[in-house]
Amino acid sequence: MTELPLHSFALDKNPQGISHQIVQFSHFVRAKGMKVGVQETSHAVEIAQLGLIKTPNTFKNALSAVFCHCREDKALFHQLFDEFWLKQDDGKRKGQMKMHVERITKSANQRTSIMMMGRQKNDSQSNELKDSQTTSGASLTNRLRRTDLSKMTEVDEELLEELAEKLWKQMNLRLSRRRKNSHKPELLNLRQTIRQNVGNGGEMIYLSFKKKKKRKPRLLVLLDVSGSMDKYSLFLLRFIYALRENFAQLEAFLFSTQMVHITDLVKQKITPKDLKALSIRANAWASGTKIGNCFKDFNENYAPRTLNNNTLVLILSDGLDTGAPEVLNAELKKIARKARKLIWLNPLKGMQGYEPTTRGMQAAMPHIDVFQSAHSLDSLLALEQYLQDV
Amino acid sequence: MEEVVVNDIQEVIQGFEQNGYIIDEELATIVFLLLKMRKPLLIEGNTGVGKTELANQLAAFLDTELIRLQCYEGLDVNAALYEWNYQKQLLAIKIQENSDKSESEKEKHIFGPEFLMERPLLKSIQAKDKAPVLLIDEIDRSDEEFEAFLLELLSAFQITVPELGTVKAQHIPYVILTSNRTRELGDALKRRCLYYWIDYPTLEKEVQIVHKRIPGIEQTLAQQVVGFVHEIRELKLNKTPGVAETLDWVMGLQALGKQSLDEEGVQRTMGCVLKSTEDMDLVKNEGIQKLIPNDV
Numbered sequence: 001m002t003e004l005p006l007h008s009f010a011l012d013k014n015p016q017g018i019s020h021q022i023v024q025f026s027h028f029v030r031a032k033g034m035k036v037g038v039q040e041t042s043h044a045v046e047i048a049q050l051g052l053i054k055t056p057n058t059f060k061n062a063l064s065a066v067f068c069h070c071r072e073d074k075a076l077f078h079q080l081f082d083e084f085w086l087k088q089d090d091g092k093r094k095g096q097m098k099m100h101v102e103r104i105t106k107s108a109n110q111r112t113s114i115m116m117m118g119r120q121k122n123d124s125q126s127n128e129l130k131d132s133q134t135t136s137g138a139s140l141t142n143r144l145r146r147t148d149l150s151k152m153t154e155v156d157e158e159l160l161e162e163l164a165e166k167l168w169k170q171m172n173l174r175l176s177r178r179r180k181n182s183h184k185p186e187l188l189n190l191r192q193t194i195r196q197n198v199g200n201g202g203e204m205i206y207l208s209f210k211k212k213k214k215r216k217p218r219l220l221v222l223l224d225v226s227g228s229m230d231k232y233s234l235f236l237l238r239f240i241y242a243l244r245e246n247f248a249q250l251e252a253f254l255f256s257t258q259m260v261h262i263t264d265l266v267k268q269k270i271t272p273k274d275l276k277a278l279s280i281r282a283n284a285w286a287s288g289t290k291i292g293n294c295f296k297d298f299n300e301n302y303a304p305r306t307l308n309n310n311t312l313v314l315i316l317s318d319g320l321d322t323g324a325p326e327v328l329n330a331e332l333k334k335i336a337r338k339a340r341k342l343i344w345l346n347p348l349k350g351m352q353g354y355e356p357t358t359r360g361m362q363a364a365m366p367h368i369d370v371f372q373s374a375h376s377l378d379s380l381l382a383l384e385q386y387l388q389d390v
Numbered sequence: 391m392e393e394v395v396v397n398d399i400q401e402v403i404q405g406f407e408q409n410g411y412i413i414d415e416e417l418a419t420i421v422f423l424l425l426k427m428r429k430p431l432l433i434e435g436n437t438g439v440g441k442t443e444l445a446n447q448l449a450a451f452l453d454t455e456l457i458r459l460q461c462y463e464g465l466d467v468n469a470a471l472y473e474w475n476y477q478k479q480l481l482a483i484k485i486q487e488n489s490d491k492s493e494s495e496k497e498k499h500i501f502g503p504e505f506l507m508e509r510p511l512l513k514s515i516q517a518k519d520k521a522p523v524l525l526i527d528e529i530d531r532s533d534e535e536f537e538a539f540l541l542e543l544l545s546a547f548q549i550t551v552p553e554l555g556t557v558k559a560q561h562i563p564y565v566i567l568t569s570n571r572t573r574e575l576g577d578a579l580k581r582r583c584l585y586y587w588i589d590y591p592t593l594e595k596e597v598q599i600v601h602k603r604i605p606g607i608e609q610t611l612a613q614q615v616v617g618f619v620h621e622i623r624e625l626k627l628n629k630t631p632g633v634a635e636t637l638d639w640v641m642g643l644q645a646l647g648k649q650s651l652d653e654e655g656v657q658r659t660m661g662c663v664l665k666s667t668e669d670m671d672l673v674k675n676e677g678i679q680k681l682i683p684n685d686v
Contacts, residue, residue: 039581043427050426052419058399061419069580071434071587203484205477 292327321360350375438632
């Protein structure tokens with residue numbers, strides 16, 4: 001760590017003055033978006049009383065322990081610390097800091113209230129970035145969760161990815177922990193119980209039970225990457241990746257005019273950069289769609305290995321098919337017959353007044369167990385209820 | 391027993407170094423605050439960066455007991471706090487069947503301390519001689535409900551056992567919570583703790599660690615191994631090697647009599663540092679010779 005210049009680290013010698021400065025600093029960092037309250041401020045004063053203000057580095061390290069609550073806070077904190085304690089000389093700062101804090105607080109409040117009213121119109125990317133840093137989490141989060149994926153700006157996309165990862169993790173955790181109540185008593189393992197209790201003179205103190213071994217379901221994902229799905233495909237692929245944790249076996253395919261097996265790639269760590277590798281493999285990415293033919297190819301070549309009665313099939317497609325609907329109907333019927341549950345996610349369903357009237361969707365509808373939208377993060381998260389019943 | 395009194399950050403640095411643990415000033419400041427302010431310390435970081443080891447070293451530094459609670463999915467209060475020994479209670483009831491004791495006496499007997507099984511949290515607040523170090527490991531693996539319970543415990547340091555009454559800590563334990571960040575912890579818990587993000591050590595620091603832990607190691611070998619590990623940490627591995635893997639690898643190479651790192655040595659001992667065939671293939675494709683530092 002680089003040593004900070006000592007001469008510019010100006011602290012009030014008077015103990016009351018130090019406390020005042022610390023309170024000012026707390027206001028300052030709060031206005032800049034850090035979650036710092038009275039508790040943190042009082043701890044900071046305690047740190048000063050412990051004598052950890054002799055050098056800027058020690059003071060900075062100590063304050064970061066109480067002001068930072070995650071790794072991401074750290075960089076911002078260091079920047080703000082330098083800005084507040086080191087950049088200006090003492091005389092100037094006293095007057096300016098108060099105005100500065102007031103100004104920032106005021107503008108942050110203004111931005112938040114505008115956001116809450118839903119009238120925010122961002123003129124440029126930089127404005128959006130500022131908003132994302134200063135608006136309180138809830139309103140931004142809600143907006144992102146509901147925004148159609150195809151209408152995202154670049155800045156929003158990044159924020160959404162962070163949020164999505166967090167929420168998907170929570171979903172996976174809930175899925176793996178949820179237990180169903182059962183009226184059936186567990187089966188007593190008599191043999192083991194008696195054996196175990198010989199030492200107790202036959203008194204049944206230790207009871208052993210038998211339980212049916214639960215099979216973890218397999219997840220099969222068929223993702224449409226044709227031109228009409230282009231805007232959703234990459235994000236949905238991330239969703240598949242997030243689901244991976246909760247299923248013992250995961251098989252993934254991309255399709256447009258041909259079927260591409262991508263399980264090996266999905267099983268690795270995927271970053272947006274790696275997704276390029278997938279798009280290269282799926283040379284039909286963003287081209288036309290022949291869903292029926294692709295499913296035929298799947299049934300002939302991949303289904304025997306990847307599909308069984310313990311498989312949950314997740315199809316992500318808008319159903320805009322240029323092939324013959326009869327083929328799609330027949331092939332999807334084969335898939336549905338073998339699978340445990342067939343879920344079709346259609347991003348278009350998120351549009352108001354959408355009805356599955358396209359030829360492709362009409363052919364597919366009779367075989368689908370669950371038909372859901374997949375246009376926003378919220379709609380993807382709503383899938384949890386269907387995944388938990390498997 | 392007397393508690394170790396620390397007056398200075400330097401004392402922390404020296405004390406840890408005496409036990410073979412390299413601690414930088416930033417982390418030493420945090421440890422100093424933990425000792426002085428008695429607030430729990432939450433450490434986050436990737437696996438293998440030495441989060442758990444810090445608690446071990448703190449206990450060694452303070453010459454006190456380390457009590458560890460390993461969190462896992464489904465961890466409940468019974469497994470963390472206390473549990474009655476039901477089998478022993480049943481046997482006691484059986485033995486007392488023909489005794490003259492009244493019902494209430496019998497009940498009092500079977501809910502006595504000898505039937506209570508202390509789990510880590512209760513044990514940590516019952517310490518008699520001096521404050522122990524309580525390590526709550528991988529808190530991110532536990533449920534939100536348990537986190538809420540923990541919050542209550544960490545603020546009051548007292549536990550109520552309905553049959554026995556309230557147990558208040560005689561010595562408030564030094565609490566260290568670790569998290570691998572597989573889920574975000576609640577704000578309330580975070581705000582109650584001091585926070586520190588522990589990163590992989592710098593090249594120089596890791597070489598120092600290797601020397602401290604494996605005395606007599608060749609300087610060239612130590613620098614080459616650490617350099618190699620730093621290079622592969624940049625690759626997208628399924629499991630990024632931590633400090634423990636670096637130490638294992640150095641010991642493996644030492645056992646083979648290697649004094650410097652070469653391609654053949656890496657091939658033979660790769661399993662010490664890489665834990666899946668995919669990772670091994672990735673490193674091989676990157677070119678082992680290219681990854682071995684030459685300028686040491």
